[in-house]
Amino acid sequence: MAYKKWRCLICDFVYDEAAGLPGEGIAAGTRWEDIPDTWTCPDCGAAKSDFQMVEA
């Protein structure tokens, strides 16, 4: 299944599943569903529920 991207609706930060966020301990290739629900946007603190999947 192709890797997806998710955009923060508050600040436009994009989480790329392929790249992950190694600096935060989220390995490359980590799927959105596998990121803990308590995780917040690293740029603005928005919750996961404030993200939208980017349509290819």
Next chain:
Amino acid sequence: MTTTTIPAPSAPWVDGKRYLWLLSPMIPVLVLIALGVYQATGWTFFAWGGPILLYGLIPLLDWMIGEDPINAPESAVAQLENDLFYRGIVYAYIPTQFAATIWGAYLVVTMDVSLLDYIGLIFTVGTVNGIGINTSHELGHKRGEAERWLAKLTLAPVAYGHFFVEHNRGHHKNVATPDDPASSKMGETFWAFLPRTMIGSLRSAWGIEKERLARTGDSLWSLKNENLQSWGMTVVMFGALTLWLGWAALPFLLLQAFYGASLLEAVNYLEHYGLLRQKGADGRYERCKPEHSWNSNHIITNLFLYQLQRHSDHHANPARRFQALRHFDESPQLPSGYAALILITYFPWLWFRQMDPAVVRHYKGDLTRANLYPPKREELLQRWQGAKLDDGKPALFPGEHATHVAAKAGSGRYQCTDCGYIYDEKQGCPREGYPAGTPWAKLPQTWPCPDCAVREKPDFIPVG
């Protein structure tokens, strides 16, 4: 004053500040009263009501009343956030803000206003609209469409519509890094910062929308551009007032808007001065943490500013509503409320004297970790690098704090920079398990001062 977090109650937690929050939307009401008295009497004192309140009365009350001991427990946050009373507290600012702007413009055009009074009115009305940006700030951080529209509306009288775009998507992203036009650098005067932040924030906001609209396929010049939406509201408002009152209204409106915006920028200046997020191995800046914002827990200014001064919690939880923001003892604290400090930002010598030692203290003498103003970098490092300062909260105008102590060779005595306790190698500290003669080097880095426990071994300084 320490802050107590009340343990999870069996009965619902009661907010001791609930009705005090009425002070925040009181600002435009107080100005309306001042305008009313001015219209009736022509007394210059009331034309200058805004600055008298902001630079005089509020700092005085801050100094008299001091800090806020109340933090809402986490268990009460949901209840606080859902309580519509607090939404009303924010919305209430807007109608009176508009009334004050319209009435102010009406007065300057229709009354025979002296130059002194005209200038006073610019500041007075500008104060309402500058603080209105704080109202916009509270609204703009929320997700609902209605509140976001109100956030743009409340920026109309201060002609700062791009703040809506730049604040969430620019400032919060880049805060406390050299990339953020709204984060001030150590050594940068307010007067150098002001053009940098005004121009830089404008450019950033324009670029953010340009990128977003390119992605959505909309025209940069369409009404989908959120900068244009809010600026458009300013044009409509100022245009309507000019049509009604004549050209004389326009310079007044523009000048009061500029002053109001400068108040916001003065607050920006003091909120992150010199603080810096570190870059990680992956090239990204670390997350914004409590240590990346200056805070103030002085209650009076907090009550007038929707608790904006609890800034660390705001950056950690940007969507949290003002009533639920918490004070953290361990986050960097300003010596006073914003109102007093804004005046000081205007006088760089005073500001540096007050705050540079605070930045040095925060970084424990290692200024390479601070956000430095490049033209002054060498000078700052020369002056401060490695300095050991007295610890504890900075007092207003403490004078020189740096105590560069040259230790006498082999004195073997080290002093706690908080309480003054001296560890003397000859005596050791038997009650801590270090018999007489124990060398300083043998004590662990994590050893806390046996008298006050506030400071640890690295904070001790050698004394003669």
